[in-house]
Amino acid sequence: MSTDFTASQSALDAAIAKVGADVTALLAKVATLPPDQQAEVTAEVAALQTSTTALGAIDTSVNPAA
Numbered sequence: 193m194s195t196d197f198t199a200s201q202s203a204l205d206a207a208i209a210k211v212g213a214d215v216t217a218l219l220a221k222v223a224t225l226p227p228d229q230q231a232e233v234t235a236e237v238a239a240l241q242t243s244t245t246a247l248g249a250i251d252t253s254v255n256p257a258a
Contacts, residue, residue, distance in 0.1 A: 201255060208247045215240045 215237060222233045 204251055208251055211244045215244055
């Protein structure tokens with residue numbers, strides 16, 4: 193069972209890292225948009241950040257600090 197947990201934790205960590213990298217990449221792209229388009233995309237980034245926070249909370253709940 194420990195191996196299953198470790199594999200699941202690794203998969204979750206990878207998913208969290210991917211979402212974080214996607215948000216960072218999107219923020220960099222938003223910075224190059226004209227101001228009128230930035231507000232629209234910034235709202236989408238906020239939604240992604242909410243997802244990242246939720247994934248982090250799940251990670252914390254299954255992998256509490258020692």
